[in-house]
Amino acid sequence: AQKVTQAQTEISVVEKEDVTLDCVYETRDTTYYLFWYKQPPSGELVFLIRRNSFDEQNEISGRYSWNFQKSTSSFNFTITASQVVDSAVYFCALSEDSGNQFYFGTGTSLTVIP
Amino acid sequence: DAGITQSPRHKVTETGTPVTLRCHQTENHRYMYWYRQDPGHGLRLIHYSYGVKDTDKGEVSDGYSVSRSKTEDFLLTLESATSSQTSVYFCAISTPGTGGETQYFGPGTRLLVL
Numbered sequence: 709a710q711k712v713t714q715a716q717t718e719i720s721v722v723e724k725e726d727v728t729l730d731c732v733y734e735t736r737d738t739t740y741y742l743f744w745y746k747q748p749p750s751g752e753l754v755f756l757i758r759r760n761s762f763d764e765q766n767e768i769s770g771r772y773s774w775n776f777q778k779s780t781s782s783f784n785f786t787i788t789a790s791q792v793v794d795s796a797v798y799f800c801a802l803s804e805d806s807g808n809q810f811y812f813g814t815g816t817s818l819t820v821i822p
Numbered sequence: 823d824a825g826i827t828q829s830p831r832h833k834v835t836e837t838g839t840p841v842t843l844r845c846h847q848t849e850n851h852r853y854m855y856w857y858r859q860d861p862g863h864g865l866r867l868i869h870y871s872y873g874v875k876d877t878d879k880g881e882v883s884d885g886y887s888v889s890r891s892k893t894e895d896f897l898l899t900l901e902s903a904t905s906s907q908t909s910v911y912f913c914a915i916s917t918p919g920t921g922g923e924t925q926y927f928g929p930g931t932r933l934l935v936l
Contacts (some may be wrong), residue, residue, distance in 0.1 A: 753865075
């Protein structure tokens with residue numbers, strides 16, 4: 709079974725629109741960690757955020773915000789006032805305290821149209 | 823910058839030939855990982871290492887072997903390359919400890935097997 713599901717394969721928005729990328733995870737561990745990575749067209753993987761399972765406080769960093777809800781096993785990522793530079797593939801990932809492996813979703817390709 | 827380099831960055835090879843990819847890190851991280859990235863699959867773990875000469879298999883280890891004779895180098899070998907191994911390969915490191923430490927990625931190696 710897929711541990712991390714990113715149901716949105718591709719999203720297109722017009723510049724300045726807000727967009728939310730969904731991530732649903734599955735784990736039996738009580739301690740786990742969630743991540744978002746960005747892969748721009750240049751191909752590198754850039755770490756954006758890490759969240760611990762025992763900290764459900766939402767986080768905001770500039771135009772980026774993350775909504776962590778244990779009740780729905782979701783860790784969604786919102787970009788406010790999107791810009792062309794936000795065009796990238798975004799990956800959600802899960803790490804469980806019982807192991808050393810990361811489990812990645814299949815990614816969401818975001819295109820911001822000028 | 824996590825001080826990770828990969829070589830070569832691009833390689834074209836023929837079916838049946840052995841191929842070795844190198845990952846080099848400069849910051850003495852204990853854990854190193856090899857992933858492959860394919861459309862529709864996200865990133866999948868091939869092998870990882872938790873110390874010199876200590877390695878373990880990941881989700882898609884068939885047809886691959888690894889070696890770690892020095893802390894700074896983690897080699898991935900395709901014993902007899904097949905077209906299904908055409909992919910982008912990423913190396914990653916994480917700081918010591920149980921799951922939850924952030925993984926940082928190298929720039930990737932594009933491999934084409936003809």
